[in-house]
Amino acid sequence: MGERRLRARPVSAAIALPFRVGARTLWRIRRQLQRVSLTLDQARSGTVPALPDACGDGYLIVSLAEASLAPLLADRPGLKPFVRQRYPRFFASLDLGFDAYLAGFSAKSRSTLKRKVRKLAERCGGTLDLRCYRTASEAEEFHRHARAVSAISYQERLLDAGMPDGEAALADLRARAARDAMRGWVLFLDERPISYLYAPAEGTTLVYAFLGYDPAHADLSPGTVLQFEAMRQLMEEGRFRLFDFTEGEGQHKRLFSTGEVACVDLLLLRPTVSNLAVGWSLTGFDRAVAVAKSLARHRTLEGLARRLRR
Structure with missing residues (x-):
């Protein structure tokens, strides 16, 4: 200890x-x-x-x-x-390299994840429309799209855990982006946002803070696909060392973690x-x-x- x-x-x-x-x-x-x-x-x-x-x-x-x-x-x-x-408390090491990270999944999980990515990509016309936001100039656009998804997500409606709204929340987002202390992702389908993930940074650790998806597209597993591709991007980028899934248990966190x-x-x-x-x-x-x-x-x-x- x-x-x-x-x-x-x-x-x-x-x-x-x-x-x-x-x-x-x-x-x-x-x-x-x-x-x-x-x-x-x-x-x-x-x-x-x-x-x-x-x-x-x-x-x-x-x-x-x-x-x-x-x-x-x-x-x-x-x-x-x-x-x-x-x-x-689950976490993922981001310095493994994506191939090594993927090798840590069971064969069944790898197959299921790839199938889900492929299914949504086909629905998008062949390529996933996943956009990563990281700069102060992108903060307002990310916040707008994230709030659009959050407002209809079960995370906000049932758990009161939606993406914060208002000028103070947006100002905090801009300030974090200005010092390269956040990452945000939005997954689009037909130019409409269907899932988002917001991860502020504490040093070299990204924190799994707010996420949600449009329940009308639950059959496409947009939250799972977004997380999978976000992990790929983070490991290719090499800026952060850990991804903290925070307190609380869940199959999603267990699936994408490398330790606890x-x-x-x-x-x-x-x-x-x-x-x-x-x-x-x-x-x-x-x-x-x-x-x-x-x-x-x-x-x-x-x-x-x-x-x-x-």
């Missing part, structure tokens, strides 16, 4: 903690928390965040390496820990009656959802087994 420690700023804010089933949030409870998010490099090195004393109701620590959990709790014995989720770090999202709460009620409520709800999912999978497998026995 690395010894470098991340020092969080003593700033807390009202954070809505979701009671979530899959992609759907049923309700939220607000607590005054300081959010501490670890970068990929910090998670990989086992950074233990040094938490200041003033923290409102406590802390929400995102993407803490699981190996750093015990040392962190030993530092803060007066706070009550609640693990919200455990997950692998076991991480947790952790609530550290002051042990007041109201805080403990919130923590135990979230924990109980999460466990109930996990049990329900497990039972649903079990019943599905039992049903399949019965059909096979007939």
Whole structure:
């Protein structure tokens, strides 16, 4: 475990903690928390965040390496820990070279990816219309096309995770582009945007920040095709070292990754009656959802087994 420690700023804010089933949030409870998010490099090195004393109701620590959990709790014995989720934080090394990267996929996955690319290319008239945006002069065009897709994507409608809108978001995009600290891609079909990906940079690491696709073209797998071709471009370019798929699990992230770090999202709460009620409520709800999912999978497998026995 690395010894470098991340020092969080003593700033807390009202954070809505979701009671979530899959992609759907049923309700939220607000607590005054300081959010501490670890970068990929910090998670990989086992950074233990040094938490200041003033923290409102406590802390929400995102993407803490699981190996750093015990040392962190030993530092803060007066706070009550609640693990919200455990997950692998996936990443991809961009300095492998695309041929070596592709060789890391199973034969079935390689065949499936190439088939999807070919299918969409044929629908585009023989060549994919994928455009990469990286300069300040291209920022406004990228933002316009990305917002057009985001507005109709399930990421924005169901997860509230769409490409940010407004002048402040556009100004940030321009500033990042001006210092070569972002990449954006838009995939077009018949001159209409159908998928986008926005990845800001932290040093030589690109961060998988916002993405979406037009559900009307889901049969063409536009998000998968865009990611595949974006990885090809990044490895040919050689500007960045890592692609960080950030916290949370998913088949898409697993497919395109080359490595992972076991991480947790952790609530550290002051042990007041109201805080403990919130923590135990979230924990109980999460466990109930996990049990329900497990039972649903079990019943599905039992049903399949019965059909096979007939």
